[in-house]
Amino acid sequence: MFTKTSLSDWESLVQKQLKTEDIYSVLSKENLEGIEVKPYYDSVPKPLKNLPKVEESTQLVAKYHRDLEENVYAFLLDENVEGLQEKVIFVNNKDLAEHISADESNRYFSLIDIFSDDSKGIIFEQLGKELLAKDFSRYICVDVSLHQNSGAAIGQQLGIALAKTKDLTEVFGAEIIKKLIFRIAVGGNYFFEIAKIRAFKLLFNQLSREFGLDEIPYIFAETSMRNKSKNDAENNLIRSTLELSAAMIGGADAVFTNDFRIEHSDALSEEISFKQQIVLAYESIINVFDDAGNGSYYIENITQQFAEKSWKLFLEIEEGGGYCELLKTGWIQKKIYEHAILEQKWVEEGKLKLIGVNLYPKLEQTKSVDELYSEKEIKPVRLAEMFE
Secondary structure (H helix, E strand, O other): OOOOOOHHHHHHHHHHHHOOOOHHHHHOOOOOOOOOOOOOOOOOOOOOOOOOOOOOOOEEEEEOOHHHOOOOOEEEEOOOOOOOOOOEEEEOOHHHHHHOOOOOOOEEEEOOOOEOOOOOOOEOHHHHHHHHOOOOOEOEEEEOHHHHHOOOOHHHHHHHHHHHHHHHHHHHOHHHHHHEEEEEEEOOOHHHHHHHHHHHHHHHHHHHHOOOOOOOOOEEEEEOOOOOOOOOHHHHHHHHHHHHHHHHHHOOOEEEOOOOOOOOOOHHHHHHHHHHHHHHHHHHOOOOOOOOOOOOHHHHHHHHHHHHHHHHHHHHHHHOOOHHHHHHHOHHHHHHHHHHHHHHHHHHHOOOOOEOOOEOOOOOOOOOHHHHOOOOOOOOOOHHHHHO
16 A cells, blocks of 8 residues: 655745755746646546547558558548548548449548638638538548648647637538538647647537537547658657657547658668558557546546637637638638747747757757748747758
């Protein structure tokens, strides 16, 4: 039987070790998300129930190669492939969706987002109707991976995902909520990314209840490009392994690994990237749990903070007329731009460390913020590009 340690006992020990009574100013750490993170947790005010996922175990998705057919169950397809049977297929090309030869033994998911993410703010309604006519398991993708890779904060990503969903209900009705798949990019802040996926489950369920439903989201999580570097590509392997782990622990329904090589990728580097998933799934067995993060006071706390912050932004977007309307005004782009350049500044100042980029770097700064970013455009920018 372990002796219970009280908060005052812990504080006294830390004060002695740090030789200061003001331990919280020493141990507190600023973060870009505006989330309060305490150095010690002994409880959580509102414990959450176990947050389920749609799939029983997380789908491990590989980019299609013929030599992987025998051993891989789920593929990301950019072009039509004949003869696939008993596979899970993620359709990643709108032209492919029109011409794919569906086999009744396969399950099909659309990763096609029908929003234009430029300043026109258009929903391609006809494309949506064509997708909804397919024999797919999930028909339309709400893609916020673009926003993460462009430098959006976590609260912005989740608020935008809700706002895009709400815009779709206005075009296709509330039943569209059951037919969506959400594409999310997972970044390098490990516990925050676990909480991001969990928070979105809470938020999506809350939104569905506004329409008299009780739905959980289908989440397709992929590794981010935002924190990757074309130099020292092996560091990207470490980063993406942590991102995959966060996605699985957070409860993603499917995971995909972008190639760890920014340049000179080939079939071997794609296979190595995919096998990161295999190691995590079969050595750590973390892809089979509904909610492996449940019970962690820290994760529970920041999950709820992200949910509250994101819902507030969603309501702000709705008051402004919705996602498409605020794209037309440039409001969405500007919000992402402001966070992106702040994140880039942290990299410049060394407050946000990337090994091989600003920690033990090999190159000097080669590009400015103004060359990389625009407040009028949502575009992917890797943090390392400034130094490459």
